Each structure stands twice: as structure tokens, then as C-alpha cells.
Amino acid sequence: MSLLVVGSIALDSVETPFGLKEDVLGGSATYFATSASFFTPTQMVAVVGDDLPQSYLESLKARGVDIDGVTREKGRTFRWKGCYGYQLNEAETLDTQLNVFQSFSPRLPEKYRDARFVFLGNIHPELQSQVVDQVKAPRLVAADTMNYWINSSRPTLLKTLKRVNLLFVNDAEARQISGEHNIVRAARAILAMGPQRVVVKRGEYGALLFERDHVFACPALPLADVFDPTGAGDAFADGFMGTLATSDRVDGEMLRRAMVMGSVMAAFTVEKFSLERLHEVSRTDIRTRFSEFKRLTHFEDLGSLEG
Amino acid sequence: MSLLVVGSIALDSVETPFGLKEDVLGGSATYFATSASFFTPTQMVAVVGDDLPQSYLESLKARGVDIDGVTREKGRTFRWKGCYGYQLNEAETLDTQLNVFQSFSPRLPEKYRDARFVFLGNIHPELQSQVVDQVKAPRLVAADTMNYWINSSRPTLLKTLKRVNLLFVNDAEARQISGEHNIVRAARAILAMGPQRVVVKRGEYGALLFERDHVFACPALPLADVFDPTGAGDAFADGFMGTLATSDRVDGEMLRRAMVMGSVMAAFTVEKFSLERLHEVSRTDIRTRFSEFKRLTHFEDLGSLEG
Secondary structure, rough: OOOOEOOEEEEEEEEEOOOOEEEEEEEHHHHHHHOOOOOOOEEEEEEOOOOHHHHHHHHHHHHHEEEEEEEEEOOOEEEEEEOOOOOOOOOOOEEEEEEHHHHHHOOOOOOHHHEEEEEEOOOOOOHHHHHHHHHHOOOOEEEOHHHHHHOOOHHHHHHHHOOEEEEEHHHHHHHHHOOOOOHHHHHHHHHOOOEEEEEEOOOOOOOOEEEOEEEEEOOOOOOOOOOOOOOHHHHHHHHHHHHHHHOOOOOOHHHHHHHHHHHEEEEHHHHOOOOHHHHHOOOOHHHHHHHHHHHOOOOOOOOOOOO | OEEEEEOOOOOEEEEEEEEEEOOOEEEEHHHHHHHHHOOOEEEEEEOOOOOOOHHHHHHHHHHHHHHEOOOOOOOOOOOOEEOOOOOOOOEEEEOOOOOOHHHHHOOOOOOHHHOOEEEEOOOOOOHHHHHHHHHHOOOEEEEOOOOHHHHHOOOHHHHHHOOEEEEEEHHHHHHHOOOOHHHHHHHHHHHHOOOOEEEEEEEHHHHEEEEEEEEEEEEEOOOOOOOOOHHHHHHHHHHHHHHHHHHHHOOHHHHHHHHHHHHHHHHOOOOOOOHHHHHHHHHHHHHHHHHHHHHHOOOOOOOOOOO
16 A cells, blocks of 8 residues: 655754764655655655755665655755764754755645555645645645654644644654653543654653554664664654554554564664665665564563462 | 572561651562562572571462572571652662571572572672582572672672672673673673673663673563662562473573563553562463563664665
8 A cells, every 4th residue: 555755854963972874865754755655655755956966866766766756946955964972762852954944845746646545744734734735635745843843843743643644753842742751641642632653752661652542562673783773763653654654454463563663774874874774774674673672572472370 | 491599588677758668578589489480490499597487488479489499597687768750760779687687598409409590689799609519400590789799898799790690780780790881881891701692781761782792672561650769679589480391491582571571561560569569460461561662662664764
């Protein structure tokens, strides 16, 4: 089933304790679509400036991503500059230049309007809502957001939340939206705002899927080497959405597998800089890692506890 | 199989955002043995002062704990005073009075020396080592420790580590012992110091079991109400050790179940103040919660990823 992503294409400059890379291809839609290419045909809506090398877009196309929804505007591409300390859990944003992103208004090519699975990357909640207006009969609409929109556009975000089926957040965002510190209470509060499901991403501690009557927990793969967490959240969202879209199922069991696949793709992403690792891995690597998660988490029923 | 615990019996004063309790029964050996009573006959070595109400010891005895190894000395019982903020993840110690604990030297009654499973609670590593001297042929010796001993008695701790099969630590302790920030590297470094296994307890984020060639991850049960984290680590250690001792098995599969049972007992402990919740629960509650962990974590194999 088709998967549609709306989000940013960016030129990232990222500094970690292990090195610095400047003006590398990044952005939420880029990470999502790169990872999605393993799962299902993916349609991409985004905007770039006249400075983005065409080869960057061609590399997405070569992976089977439909880039007909990517428009090129006069001006500079969206730029993000961030750095990570040794903890590698949260980025410090050093600089954000919206550039052509400032006047972005997502327009879906006609063929995209039949999309069944829709991922609204981290953009203004008003733009996210405009995308929902344009799709005809989606099976699942999922959204990402960030502290910036929660602060600056809360009423708009709350309206958008009523129109999405699933929200991806991290711990801090869940707390900020809900005003609750306890993560279970925070998730319940968000469920009461509209979405039927909330996925709380917790970096090296894994991720939680909350539904009204159920919780699923997936740990992160313990990695000895983490180089660059940029894009891990988008790769997670993609492994998740790609799994659902491939099966065209949104039920309890498939959502669990989606959580694990999200964790698989996130684990790959952080192992090297930028998109490097995602460009290397094969479907076999993905399957192997999925099995690793089973060994990491599964156990047998209790036998001999007496009484 | 018999389970031996050496550790503290304390009078705790604990303040959380939800209230204050003074001079309640606490201490690592107390939490461990209270929880252990669900699993297997437990022998306890500890010291109390002449101010500890005899009814506190009788309450342990009534739960089937063998308290013949508990000595009563002239003077005041070990006291700990701590408080927790809303995060409820780490206690701030306000006051520690060693009292009779200062001259404690663990002496095992003859019948304790055949213990197959031994838990060395958080006491001076020299005392932990003295206990190992006195047991004849243990199947598994596990130890807990804390930042205080890692700082003040590092050489002694390193000697003790060579004599234990398993170490329980939290994230911060693992980092402090190893000098590694990354938790996988930290665990590997500790494995190189002696123990064949390291369990890293991460509070609300769950726990990791590291062996030389394998990792197992168990999330914590997401709880909407956490009242008092005191003793959760000891209850975890007990659910873990109790599971192994009950089965008399120390193999991959039983270790996984032990990790889950540790998480089960820790989750009960934090739901009310002090030992209150552990005094309420039944074996059926424990079994039910164990099954909850299966629903929380299990997923089916990947089916339809093509390629």
C-alpha cells in the first residue's frame, strides 16, 4: 500500500564527539523516505531551494522514492545545525534557517491523494492539517511534532491532533503537550486529545506504544557505538509506518511488529553519520536485526512458582 | 533451593511528593527477604539495634524468613533518611546513621553455609567477601553495591567482584565502576572484572542483563502511580534470585524469566509506601503481573517484508 510522507528536506551540519559534517542531506522527509524504500513505494512532499544538488534528489529517486511532490523554489534550502554531547540523547540546535521552508504550502499531486498511510513529518501543524485536507480516504494518518510547535502553535496543534490517528513524540514532548510528568498519564492525556495511539520514543531506552487499553514496550537495541542520532526518530517512524503500509493492516499484532521495525531502523540510523548506514543495509540485514529484537526481549511462561 | 541474603535492616524516613513516613522498616535485606518469601525459603543475615521493635522481626518470621542470622546489638538500628522529587527516579540521601551497622561482621549460622543462592546486599565489599568465605558451594553469588563503596573502597570492591557471579548496578554505578559512559561498553568492562553477568537496573526504563555473548532487555511496567521507589532495586534482585533459586537453574531461559520476575516485584514495591504493597500481594497477583509483561513485550515473527 502506498505511503505518503510530508516533511523537510534539509542540509544538515552536525557535530558529535566523533566528528563534524557540514551540509549533508538531511530532514525528516529524507530520513523517512530513505528508510521507507525498504518497505513500500513512498511518495514524498517537500520543498528544496535552488542550492540543493540535484544528485541528492536523484539518490532518493534511485531508491524508488516518488519525488514528484518535491518542489524546487528560488532561494536556499532549509538548514539545520546541531550538536550532540557524549550523552548522544538529545541534540542542541545551534542554528535553524527556514529559507524556502518559510513559505512552504504542501500541494499533493493528484496521484498522491489516494495514499492509504500518511506520515506528517515535523512541520507546522497548520501545514499538517492542509495535507489531511488533501488525502481522500487514508487508513492511518500519523504525525510527528516538536517543542517549538507545542510552544508557539498550541491551539493549531490541538486542532491537528483531532485529525490524526497516531502521534509520535519523545518523553519531553509528551510531558509538554499534556502537562503531566508521569509518562503513562501524559500518554493518556494525549489520547484524550484525539489520536487513538501515541508512540513515545525514548532514545536509548526504547519506545512505548499507548492505546486506550493496552501498552507495548520495545527496548532500544543496546549499541556499543552510537555516532549520530540525527534522523533516528524519523527512521523509527518509517520502520513503523512502512510495516503497517506493507501489510495494509492496523491491528494489535501488526502494531507491535511496527514498533520493533521502528526500533530496527532507528538502531541502524545512529550507527553512522547522516544517511550513511541506511544506504548500506540490505533487507537481509533488516530481517536479521528484527530477529535480534526477539532474542533481546522474549521469554517463556513461568513454570514452577508454587502456590 | 535455599536463598541467603546478607544486608541491612533499617529504620527509614522517606519523603516523597505524596507524603512522609518516619522510622518505617526498611533496609536492603528487609526488602529482599519480604519479596523472597513468595519464592523460596530465605535465610537472612543482618544486625539490628536494641531500638528495633521485635514485632518488625516477627513480621519477617511470619512470612517464612529464617531470621536466625539476625543479631541484635546494643545501640541504635541503622537509619536512612531520603527524599524523592517528582521524577521519582533517584533518591536524595538526607541522612545516614550507620549505628550498630558500623561494627557489623556477618557470621553465618552453620545451617546457612550450604546456601546455593547468595545475595550480597549493598554493604561494605569487605563484608561481602567475608560472606563468600563462609558459604561452602554456592551455585550463584550475586552482589549489589553503590556509589559510596565504588568511591571509597574501590580496590576492595574489585577484589570482591572477582568472587561474585553476578553484579546488580544502576546506570550511574555501571558508569562509575567502568569509566565508560556507553552502557554496553560499561557492562562489558565490568564483565572483564570478574562477574559472568551484569544486571543494569534503569528504574522506569527497565533493566538489561548482560552476558559475554548476549543481552536481554526487560522494560519496566509503565505505571500511572509511583509512590515510593525505596527498595525497588532490592525487590528486583529478589524476584530475580528467587526465580533462580526456586528452579535451581542458572541458564539463559531461566535468567530471562528471572529478569521479568525482578521487574514484577519492583513494580509492586513502588506502588505504595515502604513494604505496604509487598505485604498485600498474593502469588496469584504475581503470576498475573508476569503475564502482563508478556503482553507488554511479545510480538510475532515478521511475515511479509519482501525481497
